[in-house]
Amino acid sequence: MDGKVDPPALDQVEPETQKTLVVRLQEFGRRHPTVVASTAVLLFLIILTVAAPYLSSDPLELSPRNRLKAPSTEHWFGTDNMGRDVYSRTLHGGRISLTVGLGVAIIATFIGLVVGLVSGYSRPVDAVMMRFMDGLMAIPEILLAITFVAVTSASIQNVILAIAIPEIPRVARLVRSIVLMIREQPYVEAAVSIGTRLPKMLLRHVLPNTVAPLLVQGTYVFASAVITEALLGFIGAGTPPEIPSWGNIMADGRIYFQMAPWIIFIPGTFLTFAVLSVNVLGDGLRDMLDPRLARQM
Amino acid sequence: MWGYIVRRLLATIPVMGVVAVFVFLLLHLAPGDPAAVVAGSYAMPKDVERIREKLGLNEPIHIQFGKWISNVVQGDLGDSIFSEVPVTRLIAQRIEPTLSLATASILIAIVLAVPLGIVAAWKAGTWIDHGVMVFAVLGFSIPVFVIGYVLMYGFSIKAQIFPVQGFVSIRQGLIPFVRTITLPSIALGVIYAALIARITRASLLEVLGEDYIRTAHAKGLQPRAVLLRHALKNASVPIVTIIGVGIAMLIGGVVVTESVFNIPGLGRLVVDSVLARDYPAIQGLTLMFSAVYLLINLMVDISYTFLDPRIHY
Numbered sequence: 080m081d082g083k084v085d086p087p088a089l090d091q092v093e094p095e096t097q098k099t100l101v102v103r104l105q106e107f108g109r110r111h112p113t114v115v116a117s118t119a120v121l122l123f124l125i126i127l128t129v130a131a132p133y134l135s136s137d138p139l140e141l142s143p144r145n146r147l148k149a150p151s152t153e154h155w156f157g158t159d160n161m162g163r164d165v166y167s168r169t170l171h172g173g174r175i176s177l178t179v180g181l182g183v184a185i186i187a188t189f190i191g192l193v194v195g196l197v198s199g200y201s202r203p204v205d206a207v208m209m210r211f212m213d214g215l216m217a218i219p220e221i222l223l224a225i226t227f228v229a230v231t232s233a234s235i236q237n238v239i240l241a242i243a244i245p246e247i248p249r250v251a252r253l254v255r256s257i258v259l260m261i262r263e264q265p266y267v268e269a270a271v272s273i274g275t276r277l278p279k280m281l282l283r284h285v286l287p288n289t290v291a292p293l294l295v296q297g298t299y300v301f302a303s304a305v306i307t308e309a310l311l312g313f314i315g316a317g318t319p320p321e322i323p324s325w326g327n328i329m330a331d332g333r334i335y336f337q338m339a340p341w342i343i344f345i346p347g348t349f350l351t352f353a354v355l356s357v358n359v360l361g362d363g364l365r366d367m368l369d370p371r372l373a374r375q376m
Numbered sequence: 377m378w379g380y381i382v383r384r385l386l387a388t389i390p391v392m393g394v395v396a397v398f399v400f401l402l403l404h405l406a407p408g409d410p411a412a413v414v415a416g417s418y419a420m421p422k423d424v425e426r427i428r429e430k431l432g433l434n435e436p437i438h439i440q441f442g443k444w445i446s447n448v449v450q451g452d453l454g455d456s457i458f459s460e461v462p463v464t465r466l467i468a469q470r471i472e473p474t475l476s477l478a479t480a481s482i483l484i485a486i487v488l489a490v491p492l493g494i495v496a497a498w499k500a501g502t503w504i505d506h507g508v509m510v511f512a513v514l515g516f517s518i519p520v521f522v523i524g525y526v527l528m529y530g531f532s533i534k535a536q537i538f539p540v541q542g543f544v545s546i547r548q549g550l551i552p553f554v555r556t557i558t559l560p561s562i563a564l565g566v567i568y569a570a571l572i573a574r575i576t577r578a579s580l581l582e583v584l585g586e587d588y589i590r591t592a593h594a595k596g597l598q599p600r601a602v603l604l605r606h607a608l609k610n611a612s613v614p615i616v617t618i619i620g621v622g623i624a625m626l627i628g629g630v631v632v633t634e635s636v637f638n639i640p641g642l643g644r645l646v647v648d649s650v651l652a653r654d655y656p657a658i659q660g661l662t663l664m665f666s667a668v669y670l671l672i673n674l675m676v677d678i679s680y681t682f683l684d685p686r687i688h689y
Contacts, residue, residue: 214394217666221628222646223402226658229650230403306519310632313521314647329521337540340529347522355517362513 114363120356124349128173135167138323150341157341159331168323169346175235175324176305176353182239183304184297187246192293194247195254196281199262205255212248220245224307225316233318238311242304253296254289261285291368298361302354309350325350381678388670395666396448400441403655414457414653427457431655444659453660458652463660466645473543474630474641476553480561481568481626482619489569490615493576498603500581508573515570520629524563524636531559541638560637564629568622575618579611586610612683620676627665 098106108115127134142162150157156165194212198205215223220242227241261267267284275283311317312326320327325346332342411428412419419427432440447454453463496508532540538559544552583589584607592602634643642661649657 210390211394213391214398217391217395217670218398218662219624219627219665219669221631222662222665223398225631225646225650226399226402226662229653229658302517309519310521310628313632314635314650316647316650336525336528337533340525340533343525344529347519347525351518351522354519355514358517359513 111363111367113359114367117356117360117363120352121360124173124353124356125177127170128177131167131170131174135170136164138163138168138171139321140164149339156345157339159328159339159342160335165328165342165345168328169325169349172323172325172328172346173349173353175318175322176308176326176350178235179239179242179308180301180305180353180357182235183243183246184301186239186243187250187300187304188293188297190243191247191250192254192289194251195289196258196285198251199255199258199285200277200281208251209255212251215245216248218245220303221307221310225311225314228311228316233311233316235318235322238308238318241311242307246300246303250293250296250300253292257289257292258285261288295361295365295368298357298364302357302361305350305354305357377681380681384674384677388674391670392663392667396445396663397441399659399662399666400444403659404437404440414655430457448663453663454656456649456657457654458657463657466657467642467660467664470640470642470645472545472641473639474634474643476543476546476557477560477564477633477639477641478626478630480557481565481629484561485565485569485572485622486619488565489572490576492569493573493615494580494603494608496573496577497580497584500577500584505577508577512570512574512577515566516574518566520563520567520632521636523566524560524633527559527563528636543637543639543641556639560633560639563636564626564633567629568626571618571622571625572615576611576615579614580607583607583611609683613680616676616679616683620673623672624669627669 131138140163142158142164145158145162146160148158148162156169159165159168194208198208223245224241227244228237231237231241261284267280270280270284308317308324309326309329312324312328313330315327315330317326318324320331328346329343332339336343411424411431411433414431415424415427428434432443435443444454451464453467455462456466459466492508492511496505499505528540531537538555542556544556546553589602589607592606593599597606630641631643631646633639634641635647638644642665645657646661648654649661
């Protein structure tokens with residue numbers, strides 16, 4: 080669980096101190112090409128969206144004379160039905176998608192961790208909590224999210240909450256199963272017998288064991304949140320129209336699809352690459368952190 | 377066996393209860409006055425009052441919940457605010473396209489994915505295996521609506537093999553039905569197929585490493601018999617499990633697919649109800665979808681006893 084892979088053959092072992100950072104990165108890249116490639120794609124997307132104001136024009140600027148123009152040197156990705164530049168809308172839209180993805184991953188992982196730790200350690204809490212989580216899990220994620228956004232308002236914070244809530248049970252169940260497994264381990268028994276108190280026990284023995292699986296689960300939550308956010312925007316229940324997101328750009332393009340497919344395909348391509356790179360990163364991390372599991376999947 | 381089924385059915389009741397509380401509270405914890413939200417921003421005070429009366433919002437919240445839940449138990453999900461038709465009747469009117477779409481997607485996914493997973497596990501490490509894994513990762517990452525639009529662009533707008541949008545009931549002829557349902561069910565089925573292919577491969581690979589598989593080979597059985605009779609049977613529990621779990625994804629996908637292909641089913645009803653803030657309809661639909669999900673997973677649990685005689689209850 081500590082991220083080490085099988086030790087290299089004896090004749091290849093050299094003192095760690097002699098390796099430069101570059102050499103180590105190269106070795107890492109050779110061992111985990113998918114992690115490196117997906118991280119690179121993700122970083123590229125993050126840089127594009129963070130630097131959107133410097134790389135593109137105003138995403139809200141209307142230009143009635145340039146409606147539904149196909150991609151050209153002037154408008155790389157064409158224009159939409161109000162003459163807005165799809166390139167700059169897509170770059171700005173990525174900020175919403177990635178912010179929501181990150182926000183959901185952090186919130187769902189944190190709350191799920193707390194719920195899972197408590198459930199794993201307290202039987203009475205566990206019984207109530209898990210029924211509660213079962214109920215939450217039975218409601219389809221997208222229904223819960225769109226209902227939540229519909230009854231509150233579609234601000235970014237509410238969209239993040241709406242998507243994070245249905246993700247909590249999945250994280251909580253994972254953490255709970257790890258806790259149940261760890262508490263049976265001999266070293267935990269030993270710690271209990273020498274009088275380690277519960278908070279210290281959770282912090283020193285249980286928490287470190289959840290880090291690797293949570294990191295992997297977090298990437299899957301991130302990917303799923305990015306898709307759900309786009310779905311919300313696409314059906315008209317996401318962030319308001321003045322805040323472009325990949326989903327609501329595509330929603331704008333729906334009725335013009337036959338004339339101007341780029342309004343849907345451009346943000347759709349970005350969306351796919353974002354989700355794909357995060358999913359591949361998750362798979363890579365899982366293989367890297369838990370070689371035992373890697374052989375099965 | 378029957379005792380187990382009854383016990384499991386009874387065990388879903390508290391879970392459904394939790395779902396009902398969630399669904400009820402979600403709409404009542406909303407900031408502001410639900411009646412005002414429903415009435416819209418141009419409503420007169422007396423309209424708001426009328427809606428409040430109709431939704432029973434003047435009563436204490438536990439009384440409201442009690443009345444609502446006792447109606448739900450009797451099969452009355454209330455009336456839609458906008459069409460003023462019972463929600464149950466709305467659901468009945470819209471269920472056929474959704475059932476057709478879901479059934480076709482599940483069939484396409486299983487027929488495609490299980491053999492793909494088997495071949496990938498059988499030829500593990502070869503280019504076939506890598507190809508299947510690439511499909512599994514890609515299929516899992518491309519959002520349903522992107523696949524939908526790509527298919528529509530290629531097969532309806534460019535090649536003009538299938539109609540762009542809409543739905544024709546099977547009662548109006550098999551061929552028009554197949555023509556309208558093919559693209560949506562492929563779009564919806566891809567993510568499901570990706571998931572099933574991946575799990576089939578993984579669980580089959582695990583079984584193929586077992587001692588009794590080596591024994592079966594050693595005693596000279598046909599490789600095909602070893603793969604299908606000895607290995608697949610023992611690998612089937614996780615496959616069936618993922619087919620059940622995947623239903624949740626399918627329900628989410630239905631909402632989007634029906635919007636992309638303009639299919640007048642339950643998914644569109646969800647979107648329309650949400651955009652119109654038709655609270656009784658949203659509550660009824662969410663409850664129904666959750667019940668379907670729980671029932672399917674109950675059926676999956678029960679099927680374990682048939683798939684694996686070691687499991688009995």
